[in-house]
Amino acid sequence: MNVVLGSQPAEPAGENEDFAAVAPGVAVLLDGAGVAGAETGCTHGIAWFSSTLGGLLLSTATAQPARSLAECLADSIRAVRSLHEGSCDLTYRASPTSTVVAVRAGAEALEYLVLGDSSLLLADRGMGPTAVTDRRLDDVGKRLRGPVDALPTGSPEHAAALAEYRDALTGLRNKPGGFWIAGPEADAAEHALTGTVPLEALSSVTLLSDGATRLVDRFGLATWPETLAVLGSGGPVELIRRVREAEAGDPDGRRWPRGKAHDDATALHWLLLP
Incomplete structure (x- = not known):
C-alpha cells in the first residue's frame, strides 16, 4: 500500500480526537465528537472512544473479509460498549460519538462505508474525483445553527449559542429525521452510506475528517x-x-x-x- 497520512489537532497543545490507520487493503478514519463544554458521562473521553473504535474496526475489517463493513462496524461498536459500559454512563446525552469512514480493497472492488460528516474522495482514472459525504448532519444543522452563525466565533455569546445548538443537535442523534453517527448503539451502522467501486477504475482513495x-x-x-x-x-x-x-x-x-x-x-x- 502506498499511503500518506497527516493529522493535526485544532490547537497545538490540544488533544486530537481524530483517528486514522491502515492495514493491508483496509483504511479507516474517525472524527470523535461530544457536546461542547459538557461532561460526556465517559471517564475515558472522546479521543479514547474514536481511537478504540477505529482500532477495533480496522482489526475486524481485516480479519473478517466475508463480513460487510457495516457488520464489522456494528461488531466494533458492541465491543467498545462492552469495554466501558460498566464504568461509564452510556445513556448520557453527551456520550462520546464518532464519524466513520472505512474502505476495504477486495480482489476486484473497493468496498466503502461513510457515517457522519467525514468524507471519502474517490479519484476515477477517467472521470475525476467523486466525494461521498453523509449530509444528514449538515441538513439538520442548517435548521438549528442560525443563532450560532450570527455571532463572532470565540465570543462568550457564540459559546453560549453553540452549547445550545450542540445540545439540540444531540437530541436528534441516531433518530429518524435526524442524523446517524457511531455511538453506544450498534444499530447506527445500518444507516451508513455504503457501496462498492471497481478497483481498476480508481487511481486514489482519500479519507478526510471535516476539519x-x-x-x-x-x-x-x-x-x-x-x-x-x-x-x-x-x-x-x-x-x-x-x-x-x-x-x-x-x-x-x-x-x-x-x-x-x-x-x-x-x-x-x-x-x-x-
Whole structure:
C-alpha cells in the first residue's frame, strides 16, 4: 500500500480526537465528537472512544473479509460498549460519538462505508474525483445553527449559542429525521452510506475528517479536483497547512461562520497503483 497520512489537532497543545490507520487493503478514519463544554458521562473521553473504535474496526475489517463493513462496524461498536459500559454512563446525552469512514480493497472492488460528516474522495482514472459525504448532519444543522452563525466565533455569546445548538443537535442523534453517527448503539451502522467501486477504475482513495475538508465545503476556496491536486503534490500536510492559513485569516468567523475557529484535521491519501 502506498499511503500518506497527516493529522493535526485544532490547537497545538490540544488533544486530537481524530483517528486514522491502515492495514493491508483496509483504511479507516474517525472524527470523535461530544457536546461542547459538557461532561460526556465517559471517564475515558472522546479521543479514547474514536481511537478504540477505529482500532477495533480496522482489526475486524481485516480479519473478517466475508463480513460487510457495516457488520464489522456494528461488531466494533458492541465491543467498545462492552469495554466501558460498566464504568461509564452510556445513556448520557453527551456520550462520546464518532464519524466513520472505512474502505476495504477486495480482489476486484473497493468496498466503502461513510457515517457522519467525514468524507471519502474517490479519484476515477477517467472521470475525476467523486466525494461521498453523509449530509444528514449538515441538513439538520442548517435548521438549528442560525443563532450560532450570527455571532463572532470565540465570543462568550457564540459559546453560549453553540452549547445550545450542540445540545439540540444531540437530541436528534441516531433518530429518524435526524442524523446517524457511531455511538453506544450498534444499530447506527445500518444507516451508513455504503457501496462498492471497481478497483481498476480508481487511481486514489482519500479519507478526510471535516476539519480537512473546510477548504471545499466551508470556505469555498478549492474544488475537489483542486484538493486532489494538492494531495498529489504536497500531501496531507500541505492540505492541512492551507486550511490553517484560511482559518487564521478569519479568526472570528465573520467571513465563514463556524462552530470552532480551528478543528482537528486529518487526511489519509491512498494511491492505487495500476
